[in-house]
Amino acid sequence: MTVQPNGLAERRIVITGGGRGLGRVVAEDLLRHGARVVIVGRKSTVTQWIQEHHAGSAVTADVTDAAQLAAAFAEAAARLGGLDVVFANAGVSRPGPLAVTPPANFTTVLETNVVGTFLTLQAAVPYLAESGSARFIALSSALAQRIAPGAGAYSISKAAIETLVRVAAIELAPQSISVNALSPGFIDEGMGRDLIANPPVWDRYLPTIAAGRPGRAEEIAGVARFLAGPDSDYVNGHVLEVNGGLAF
Template identity: 50%
Template sequence: MLLAGRTAVITGGTRGLGRAIAERYLAEGANVVAAARNPHDFKEVLDEYPDRARFETVEVTSAESLRQLMATACRHFGTVDVVVANAGVSRDGRVHRLSEGDWHEMVDTNLTGTFLTTQAAVPVLEKQGGRIINVSSSMATRVAVGAAGYCATKAAIEMFTKVSAMELAPKGILVNGLAPGVIDEGMGRDLQTNKKVWEAYRTRFALGRLGRSEEVAAAAVFLAQDASSYVNGHVLEVNGGLLWA
């Protein structure tokens, strides 16, 4: 029970890595507010942890929506100790074909959403000190053809994380990043089921396999608990040793 008594707010928390982090935090004793546009199938988690799990609708491109989210979490659980900025979107497209609309959607959701989540979290976290964990990606530091918008926004998130860590440290707030590699769900799972594509990519994984969502969630627990009390401004890569052409 590494997070017993703590309250975490997780954006994009109802599916994928966000849900995996939410479930692991709950298993470690935390109260969790999973926030997203849609609940998806998060009801299963709510039923398992009726006293410690909540779903709240949020729009991460809206400062007011995020302020309301933090206020609701505090009203229900008394305080917020950890904020995980996980909400994000990916739209494929090479630079010369990527639509302006898709570009703006990625910048608004991934980058501006992380910025606004941080701003909403500061007044709550600085009361007692706390943690902000911004979810990046291995693609923040590796070239992926056809993913200019996604790579650019994730790279920006990593620098935003480092600057925020320096600025918010005097307020008792630690800010770190979490950069998963290719994980065995969503696009990662599709990669492995396509034998031809998998053979082309398999040699890029030092461990010879995709990562598991619970392995990323375990790293998110580390960044939220006392053991990481002197870790600040760091981007923790969870990719098993990832090479990239």
């Protein structure tokens, strides 16, 4: 396949949680389009990624740990000679009704998704500020703004991420850093694949998708590429939904 020039060549990109799931598909798509990518992940996933790619393209950090993230971003920026784009993609879900969700599960979701995105932003900004045309892209979800019983902790965390994005976009614009959210619907990869494989849950959601099918991970990667590249220069503080049209 011939890849056309797209403004991504040599763009220096970090993706948290890029070692598996959606983040991995996005990372590999960006690599194919000429970007230089370092993934940030926990140890087992990073080890696996390194076996399949090369050691220079991964660093280890837990996104709930500010010191680990600071070290990981320093290392990634040193390897790439700076940073232009950061995807705060790492995330978790712990389904269950709010009234009986173990507090530890609720805390894990909020710490990983909200505090993790916040700490990733703090670690990334000193490097992105040097880019001149930088992007910070957080992963939200269709469930940020839609009510789904059993998805309380996750929905709350993604709604917080969307607010974080809107505030940070205004605060960071003077440093030429745009901040957006990519909000997938039900995707046939990562945690979406688990949901699709759960008949009582999927039977409820499938009829709500206008497209009549789940999204493909490649369809998220294409939009991620748009948000990372020059065609999205004037997009800021935006939540870009990619869900085939949802009616709930």
